[in-house]
Amino acid sequence: MSDLSGFLRTRRARVDPADAGIPADSRRRVDGLRREEVAHLSGVSVDYYVRLEQGRALRPSGQVLDALARVLRLDDAERAHLHRLAHPPRRDASPPSTLRPELHRVLDAFTATPAMIVDHRLDVLAANRLASLLYDRPAPGYNTARHIFLEADGRDLYGDWEKCTGDVVGHLRHSAGRFPQDGPLKDLITELSEGSSRFRDLWSRADVAERTHGRKAFRHPVAGELDLHQENFAMPRAPGQELVVLTAPEGSAAEAGLRLLDELDEDSGHSVSAIAYGGKFSRRG
Structure with missing residues (x-):
């Protein structure tokens, strides 16, 4: 499982369906939102979101990522992290550990x-x-x-x-x-x-x-x-x-x-x- 797919899964499980306007359902078997619910609320197809969680959809657009961040109720640090996972920084060397x-x-x-x-x-x-x-x-x-x-x-x-x-x-x-x-x-x-x-x-x-x-x-x-x-x-x-x-x-x-x-x-x-x-x-x- 990729870092992006793993992050999406953990954030999806954290969202209370009631906070997303979804009525309580005693038959719900998963924590948080279902995949199809995230897809619907963020305006993407269920197939595309499933591929995101499976690591099979490459480089989602910023618009899609922002929509997912809104639905998953990410804070600023989490939103930035989501974008970095989807579009990793250039493969530079590790930052220096020296001081002026x-x-x-x-x-x-x-x-x-x-x-x-x-x-x-x-x-x-x-x-x-x-x-x-x-x-x-x-x-x-x-x-x-x-x-x-x-x-x-x-x-x-x-x-x-x-x-x-x-x-x-x-x-x-x-x-x-x-x-x-x-x-x-x-x-x-x-x-x-x-x-x-x-x-x-x-x-x-x-x-x-x-x-x-x-x-x-x-x-x-x-x-x-x-x-x-x-x-x-x-x-x-x-x-x-x-x-x-x-x-x-x-x-x-x-x-x-x-x-x-x-x-x-x-x-x-x-x-x-x-x-x-x-x-x-x-x-x-």
Whole structure:
């Protein structure tokens, strides 16, 4: 089954017939809409839509795709993903995972809040000191998807682990549509599929999402509960790269927690975990 046909099937199963103006039918045997219902509502023939779901109809027009997006109630990210699946991007090489030197200075300018730059695979390309303390590991070389799905402390760190896993999978599905020829991304998806049943379940749903902003909660071994706000800023000249900044409301417990992290002695030679569990907490100054 092609990515396009699989995406259409999962979206069709998600639509409540009542939302599409179709009366309830106790004899309905499928979740969501039937194929013929999608075809009728979108103005295409049943045969053509069946061929789309079977991967036998090539390069549907933008008009057809927009009609399907409307019937399947796709959001903006899903609509764009549908178009990319139907008309894949040119077979360019994977986007670069290098940074301009000036961007390291930009990260260091964030002195009171965690900030990092990640690529489309969720590899951390660079991070400021506070972000490294938050995640208890240096960058680059850290992949947030591997951490949340495969590493022992991944589930403990995130205050809303189930939501975070869904966000990660939605992002990777979005990236797979943007960069279909990226071999390392395919390898990462395979690795996560083989190592995590949670990932396999979420990936089978074919949900796609573009990260922009939202709540991000942490359970940090030193700083405690951190209820932060995440903003993602796309890097216009570096496709797939994002500047991620985590902030806390002024006067909040989360702001105090970040301040506590910032006061860790960076020359102590101890990781955050060692400080938390070994009692070796020290302050600068």
